[in-house]
Structures are given as C-alpha cells and as structure tokens.
Amino acid sequence: MFDNIDKNLLSIKAHYFLFNAATGPVLPFLPTIAKQLGFSGILVGTIYTILPISGLIAKPLFGGLADKFNLPKTFFLIFQALLAISLFSIYFIPQSKTSANITLTCEGDLFLEVCSKKGFSDEIMHAVIATAETTDNPTCQLSCKASQRAYEELCLWNPLYCSMNSSNIFLNETFDFVATINMYKDLPEKNCTNLRVSNVTFSYGNTHPPACRKLLKTSCIASCQHPALNELLHESDNYNVSATVLTYQFHIFLWASIVSWICMAVVVSIADSICFNLLGNERRNDYGKQKMWGSIGFGIFGISAGYLVDIFSEGQIQKDYTCIFFIMLVFMILDIIMSARLRKKNPECSEEEPSMLRELLTVTKEANIWVFGWWCIGAGMCTGVIWNFLFWHTENLATITQTKWLKTLQGLLIGIQCFLAELPFNFLSGSILKKLGHINIMSLVLLIYSIRFMGYSVISNPWLFLPLEILHGPSYGLCWPTMVSYGDKVTPPGTQATIQGLIGAIFEGIGVSSGTLLCGWIMDVYGGVIAFRVFSVGVLVWLSIFWLMQLLLRKIYTTQGHNHLASYANPDDAILMTISQELQTY
DSSP: OGGGSOGGGHHHHHHHHHHHHHHTTTGGGHHHHHHHTTOOHHHHHHHHHHHHHHHHHHHHHHHHHHHHTTOHHHHHHHHHHHHHHHHHHHTTOOOOOOEEEEEEEEEEEEEEEEEOTTOOOHHHHHHHHHGGGTSOOOEEEEEEEOOHHHHHHHHHHOGGGGGOOGGGOOTTOEEEEEEEEOGGGOEEOSSEEEEEEEEEEOTTSOEEOOOEEEEEEEEEEEEESSHHHHHHHHTSTTBOOHHHHTSHHHHHHHHHHHHHHHHHHHHHHHHHHHHHHHHOGGGGGGHHHHHHHHHHHHHHHHHHHHHHHHHHTTTOSSOOOHHHHHHHHHHHHHHHHHHTTOOOOOOOOOOOOOOHHHHHHHHHTOHHHHHHHHHHHHHHHHHHHHHHHHHHHHHHHOOTTTGGGHHHHHHHHHHIIIIIIIHHHHHHHHHHHHHHOHHHHHHHHHHHHHHHHHHHHHOOOGGGHHHHGGGHIIIIIHHHHHHHHHHHHHSOTTOHHHHHHHHHIIIIIIIIHHHHHHHHHHHHHHOHHHHHHHHHHHHHHHHHHHHHHHHHHHHHHHHTTOOOTTOOOOOHHHHHHHTTHHHHHO
C-alpha cells in the first residue's frame, strides 16, 4: 500500500501540516487576544491594516534575496525560527491598565462613581459581583484634581496635606493615591456603579481608612488591576482610548505581529517554491494534494485550541491562552526539524523574464482589469472583516453563561470554515465556474457575503453562527479560485505572473486592509451589530456598481465585435495553487 508514496514529498507534506498546526491555534485568536489586552477596535483595525501591506512588501523582497544568493532553504529556516520567537513573545505581554475619568465622592464613606450612558453590560456587573466571593480586595490607582476643599479632608488622612492652601494650588495639580476597593459592598445600578473604598495608600506607604466630615466631590483618572474592574472602566463613558496607543504593550504587540506576518509571508512563498521544484513541471497539478495537509493541520488544531483555552480558563474572568502558545512553539520546533530535511532539485534553466513595468502597462490598458480590480477590493474588504472581527463580534454577543465555552465555539467556527465550507468549494469550484461563468460567480460571492453579514447582525446567539458558516464555502471558498482563474483568463499572453501578483496586492493590500480599518472604527463607535449591518448593505451597493460596470463593458465589447467577459477558463491549476490561501495570509 505504501509503495506508491513518493518519499521525496513526505517532508513538504509534513511542513504544511506542522506549520499550519503551529499557526492555526494562535492566528485566528490574535484579534481577541488584543481585545483582552485592552486594545480598542480601531487600534486592532489599524494593526491589521498594516499587516497585509508588510506581507506584500516582504514576499518579493526576501524572496528575491533568497534567489539572488541561492539560499532559499537558509532563509526558510531562519524565518521559521523568527516566526516562533515573535509569536511566542506575544504571550508575555501584560494587560494594559485601562484608565477612565471617574468621580470621587466622599460624604462619610468614600466612593468611586463609574458611569455609562448606555448602561453596563450584565456580564460585567455579574463578573464584578461574582468575583467578590473569591477575590481579595483589588486596588485602583487614582490621580484626582486638587482643590482647597479636597486638602481639608486629606489633612485628616495625611498630615502632609494640612499645610496646603488655595494660594499654592496649581491649575492642573493632582493628588495621587492607591484605593483599595471593597467589592463586597459594590452598589451596581443601571447606568452608574459606586465602588466603596475601604482604604487609601499614599506614596510613602502608610494606609488610612477614608472618612469625610463634609461632602467632597472631584474628578479623577482611575486605572485598576482587577480584570472585572478593568472591563468596568472600559465600558464607561470616559474610557481613555488614546492612552492605550502610548503603552509599551501596544507597541510590542504591533511589532511582534508585523514580524510574524512578514515571517509567514516569506515562509509560505519559499515553501511553495520548494514544493513546485520538488514536483517538477510534469506534476504541478499535485500541488493541491500537498497543500491539503496544511488545511488538515489548521482545522484540527484550530478546533482543539478553542476547547483547550476554555478548559484552562475555567473559573477565571478572562481567557487563559497559555496552552495555544506552547502548542505553537512545539509544532514550530518540529516543523523546523522536518524542514531541515527538505532537498530541492537543481533549478531548471528558464528564459529571461520580460520587464515587469512593461507588463503592468500592458495589463492596465484593459478596461475589464479595472472592473475586475473593483470586485477584488470589495471581496478583500469582506474577507478582512471575517478574518479579524468575526470572533470579536462573538465575544461581544456572548452572555455570561456562554462565555465559558466561547473559545470552543470559535474553534468550531474554524473547523466548519476549513472542512465543511472552504475545502469542498475549492475542489468543486471548477465545475461551478464552468456551469455559471466567472462574472456570475463574482456576483454570487458578494451576494453571499452580504447575506452572511446580515445574519451576523440579526442573530443574537453566537452558537447559531455555526450553521451560518456553511456560507463560507460559496463566499470565500469560491472567491480566491475565481479571482485567480479569471485573472489568468483576461490578461494578455506573457503577463500572467504580473497579474497574479497584482491581484494579491489589490485583494490584501487594498481590500483586506481598508475593510479591517473601517470595520474596527464602526465597531468602536456603533458596535458589532451596526458594523455587520453596514457592511451587508455596503456590499450590495458595491455589487450594484459592479453590475453597472459589467453592463457598460458588455456594451463596449459588443460594439467592438467581441464579448468574452463571462467566458469560462479552466481553473483547475489555479485552484490547486491556491487551496487554503486564507491559511497563508491569516
């Protein structure tokens, strides 16, 4: 039975499986990890706007260097090691301190008043109350606006303030202390909650029980260590978003993500080059059989990672992602060991390639290329929303009881996308394209994305997203093969390589980036429901413009005596070369 197995291809099969088994447990959860670290939607959208662009720059740059110095395997192993280091470094990033403007009120007892016009979510209030039974009294660092009235009361707590008077108080002067919150005496209300302060500690280390003879009210900036209080401040009206950008946590996450994305882009491109070299021209169609192992690894360990995170997070307010980082590290080490055994064949001689600039000028003269680019941008924007904000939306929708198995749900979403949607439609896309034609499939892809987004916006139970993810097949599963095969059809002879690179640049560099940035902003300002609803309607508008462009092109080509816009081009090679492209660029 094993006599027919090509032992020369075992190493590349193992690489695809191990590489995706390593990245599968981490990459889909990075946006939600960023959310837990305290980053806003617009910050995450900005990060994931930069990442595709960095990958597009890295592929030709480092790929060209690897070819120039004839060191593809060396580059391959180095960037695998850098990927493991950069991804694992994210594990050590501590949560950012969430700061918000609150009101200190003291009349007898001292309270911190935190308010939200929209009201605090039930999940946060339950978390604040539930942790009171199991958590020691947490602390918050406060910096409050100084006044003569404040110093009169502080004199009772700390003699250093007794000498203060109105003549030596500066305009922006503050007094700072650490407040110990007595969570047993929280007074949650619909729009405001008053946190009772049991003790205050000043910089010199002495602790005092606060008590006021007369009413004292002043504004403060508070940052808390406790996760539940952190989330409470995050939902308040005066949550300080700008401070997050200045934190070292944000910059470490940003640069670790950029390095990871660059490394993945280089590893994927060199791996594909090695794979095609091993297959040779006569067996190029077997590429999909090798790449399929990557999909299997990504799907299996994506599902497992979600379940394991939930198991290790039991009894905690926030999810513990420790296990997925160690899974990644183990499989990346195994991948490096296996990849060291790869052996390339001698390179075949090829004719000198034509000028890329000349090819681009030839391609961009065609009107249908511009219309095709419009569709690629729209499809890329939709894909960016799914990649980076679907899990974010499920976390916002999950109730306190659903949170326990939330990561298992997200892992199952990955599994359905990989096994029940993407892979079947990748392999069926040849027949579907032949029957319906490229233009009709392009329209269908955008229409299905619109239906998906509307479904996400009207379904309130995130577990009901599972059957909805079947639509990932006729949306993304058909998107990339259609894009690649149509690009191959409409380009003039000799420019196929250029147009495929241009497609990737438009789809990821413009579409995915802009869609991610826009969705992050809308989610921050209006919430996930509105964001997905806006994208659902927006996709229909984009599709309508695409139809109008096609009608105009049809008129032009009919007038000129030819019409090949909806003709069929066999996409088999393109499909085999791009199976699981989502996994490559996640």
